[in-house]
Amino acid sequence: MNKNHARMATVLMTLLVQTAATADMENGRALTERNCTSCHDDSMYMRDERRVTTMSALQNQVQRCEINLDLKWFEDDINDVTGYLNTQYYHFESPQ
Secondary structure (H helix, E strand, O other): OOOOHHHHHHHHHHHHHHHHHHHHHHHHHHHHHHHHHHHOOOOHHHHOOOOOOHHHHHHHHHHHHHHHHHOOOOHHHHHHHHHHHHHHHHOOOOOO
């Protein structure tokens, strides 16, 4: 891994730790209920063949959905939804 990749990995890990630690669960729940469940119910988060298998993949998926639905969320909203989904369904450990 070159220095740029290592630096990017460190920044990503730091952001993921901050996301998990600072997520507003009530806002994440409200945004999920108002936007995400308009496309699918919560069984998507509990299926055995999940495509999302890491915290960074979860963050990326929330960002993709936000873009595809043209929601224009703030970064904090994306972090709140990611934190809420992780707490409720995924239970990924935050990177140390």
